[in-house]
Amino acid sequence: MDFRRIEIIFLVVFLSLDAFLLVSFHNSQQVISNSTSGVTSTVTDMRKRNISFGKLDKTTGNAYYLGAQPDNVLASNISQLRGQEVQYNQTTHKITSTLTDPISITSSNKVTKLDKFLKNKTNIIKGKAYEYAPQLSSKTSIVYAETSDLGDMYDxxxxxxxxxxxxxxxxxxxxxxxxLQILHEKQATKSERDVITTLYSNSEIPNNSKISYANMAYTKLLTAKNSTIYIPVWFITIHNKDSKVDTIKKVNAFTGNIIKTSTNGDDYSNE
Incomplete structure (x- = not known):
């Protein structure tokens, strides 16, 4: 498919995006709005309730609506892989691989070892396009997120x-x-302080907890006409000091609305 045709498809998808959002947010999300007034008092109240966090960045940023179409670039390069048994799913465009020689790791060397593993093209296809994502990882899974000049892909x-x-x-x-294609000119995004105070004001952050991570990354909003639309989302990890469980809350970086039900089926909760 030539670039011009892809461009036209994305244009059609984006023109319908505004109308789709009205339905999508009602059907697949429960969104909660929060006033921006009283931020300072909210931060003070959070500390009184033993909620730990570092300095909250109040700087706003910019991001895009992004689009992409699925392809078989991974399937086209499977022949380069060595030392593993590989399967490829044509529907999900996913590689599933079992290593012939498992990699021994410790908590201190796992990132160094896997970074080195990714750099070898006979181990991982396009491995240099991914970076370690501690926020998404757990004891039983280590996640590397695709990254580019446009941002990280937490999807x-x-x-x-x-x-x-x-x-x-x-x-x-x-x-x-x-x-990935930019579908619209950049738009303003909410600050870290905005989204964390929004979560607290809507009872999404319990007392005696800690904000462990606060990162903005792209995640899937919807799929239409065989094209996928991605939006920037704040991923906020909350560590409950009582239960010792980490939970990730997500906030639409454009609107500041809390995403109660995932747009892409992801459910992040790490123990």
Whole structure:
């Protein structure tokens, strides 16, 4: 498919985006609005309730609506892989691989070892396009997120997930978003302070907890006409000091609305 035709398809999809959002947010999301007034008092109240966090950045930024079409770039390069048994799903465009020789790791060397593993093209296809994402990782899975000049991809369509058992990496799955396109001029995004105070004001942050991570990344909003639309979302990790459980809350970076139900089926909760 030539670039001009792709461009036209994305244009059609984007023109229908505004109308789709009205339905999408009602059907697949429960959104909660929060007033921007009283931010200072909200921050003070959070500290009184033993909610720990660093300095909250109040700087706003910019981001885009992005679009991509699924392709078989991973399938086209499977022949380069060595030392593993590989399967490819044509529907999900996902590689599932079992390593012939599992990789022994410790908590201190796992990132160094896997970074080195990714750089070898006979181990991972386009491995240099991914970076370690501690926010999405857990004891049993180590996640690497696809990254580019446009930002990180915290979405199952652009990740490598290594499975860990008995301190060994035994297998992985991989997806890859190819040829991301900017669908609209950049728009203003909410600040870190905006989204965290919004979460607190809407009872999404419990007392005696800690904000461990606050990162903005792209995630899938919808799929239409065989094209996928991505939006920027704030991913806020909350560590409950009582239960010792980490939970990720998501906030639309454009609107500041809390995403109660995932737009892409992802449910992030790490123990």
């Amino acid at each position: 199952k369509t652009g990740q490598i997930v290594f499975s860990v058992a008995n301190n060994r990496v035994i297998s992985y799955t991989q997806t890859y978003v190819n040829n």
